[in-house]
Amino acid sequence: MDPVLTARNLGASFEGEWVFRSWDVSIARGERIALLGRSGCGKTTFLRIAAGLAVPSEGEIRVRASRVGYVFQEPRLIPWLSVRRNLACVSDRDRSAILAGLHLSDAAAARTPDLSGGMKQRVNLARALLTEPDVLLLDEAFSSLDVALKLRLFSDLEGLWRRNPFASVTVTHDPRDALLTSDRILLIGGAPARILRDIPAPLSAERSYGDPGVVALEAAILRELSDVSPARQS
């Protein structure tokens, strides 16, 4: 199957210093990967390049997708618009299924400053999914959420992916988040940051925090992370 995203020898520098170099990444349609590494190793920069919001300093990237959804780390909702109009702003598609799927139907008329952090993040996710993306980019989308809400969102995301299998790239520094959202984990480290390991995560669809497979893989990943030299902090 044609990859939906291909990066070859990709690199990005900031103020003359390399943040990351020599990244070769290929993502198949419907495949879910996670970029796991310390803060400042270029994970978000990679997502921004993939979304066309930044240009690489070297190498090339090809995204064969007509629609790219981006779940920003901070929700970036328009504060003077309601939830419904925030979604309508980016797409004319019917919003009711997405709103229901993410348990936002009751908040559709609310203005976004009145929402809790978790609800804002769900609207952020709903906005990205409403465009029916071929590729969904998630930038630390779950890092500020409490565990219960995070698990609920993982479950919602899994359900939506089953209905419409989109490729996704989840950026995180939490191995457990990576394991619960992805089928493959790219371990990032070093300075400039490189892809150190490509770890398959062939876990069951109903993976959860207590799953022995998740715990074992998490322990292995943590061991690998502790061996990695710290990346440059951004």
Added chain:
Amino acid sequence: MKRPLLGLLGAIALWGIAAFFVDTPIILPGPAETLARLAIMADAALFSSVVSSMGKVLAVLCIVVCLGVGLGMALGLSPALHEAFRPLLLAAQAMPVISWLALVVFAFGIGWRGPVFIASLAFLPSAVFTTVAGVRHFERDLVEMADLYGVRGVRRWRDLYLGSLAPFMKAVVDTVSGGAWKAVLVAEYLCGGDGLGVRIAWARQMADVEGVYALSLVAVLLGLLGEWGVRTAIRGAGRRWIPS
């Protein structure tokens, strides 16, 4: 509305006390004499003058908001245009009203256009600069989000830019509604053909001190009422965009 009314009543009371102590009606007539003079002056001609002045204020408000916001958006989005127009706007802002008088009288003669021109120029630079500040206040994160999702054209302006500009446009309307009435009356006084300012000029020429005070009282009351009306209207309209 209660507080301004109380303030007005307090000012009238102070005025009465001051007039009592000055005791020279040619300098400071009391409220009672002034109201009596106003009762005599209150006729269709006065009503027509008030309507004429209010029409000019409305014209100034429209010109300043449309031109100021339009020009401000253009200047805010284009640094080159901003650099080119900034000195001109600063000069216009610093120019005293009286300096425009000769130009206006030669260009427009005595009539409604001079006061509208002068009052508009008095507020246009600040409206432009306020809007420029608003455009520069556009949140880059939201603009980037709109770029990513391909939000363009009318939708981008309506949902993103107008909402972002709303507090600044409100500030422009607030400023103009507060000052345009006074500016129009002064300009009418200097070069108007009709209006409350012209009536005040006539009363002054006739040494009708009570008439000057009576007309000034009308001007103050209408100024307060107009400002309150505009604020109420924009508060309702602004609620759509301005986050609480």
